[in-house]
Amino acid sequence: MSKLGCVCGNTIVDQCDNLDNKAYFIRDQDYEKSENYTEDIESFINAVxxxxxxxxxxxxxxxxxxxxxxxxxxxxDIISRYKLKYESTMYQCKNCGRVKIEKGTTNIFTSFETENDQSMDIFKVVTENES
Ligand SMILES: [Zn+2]
Structure with a gap:
């Protein structure tokens, strides 16, 4: 995804790394499977x-x-294959605070509205001093 429209009219742009309004998630149903790359890595080590x-x-x-x-x-690349298969993306619109959550790994997003201004910047890294 490089651009995603929001219902507020804003466009969420994803064209660089370390975005503070983007996050990844893995569904609990996929969590164990998403870590099976260790078996593939072991198989690779044995092949070496x-x-x-x-x-x-x-x-x-x-x-x-x-x-x-x-x-x-x-x-x-073994690990990346698992990430591509199981990780989905979330974005927060910096204009209205809506969170857009990807359905599966389809690149189709559903948005959810925030309840208050304190929910803005929820994907920003929070250091211990700031929390
Ligand atoms: Zn918006």
Whole structure:
């Protein structure tokens, strides 16, 4: 998603990292499955130990490109596959405070109105001193 319209007329723009009005979430029903990447990483480590690394990455990713990439990149991409599959996105409109929640990983959003001004900036990082 790069732009999302809000019913208030504002446009939520997502074109950089570290947005203070964006968050990710995993449904409780998917939570355990979302952490199963550890099994895939263990399988990858075993393939490296058994000299079948290239065969493993080609089968797992369906691409030969991983032959030339580092083990840390392979592990990062294993984790990313799980994130893509199970993580959904939320945004808060900076104009009206509505929270837009993604249905599944469909890129379709439903919005919820805030009850008061104290609900603005709910995705901003709060340090211990500020809370
Ligand atoms: Zn809005």
């Amino acid at each position: 130990k058994n000299d079948s690394r290239d065969k493993w990455t080609e089968k797992y990713f369906g691409s030969e490109v991983y032959k030339n990439l580092s083990n840390s990149t392979v592990i990062q």
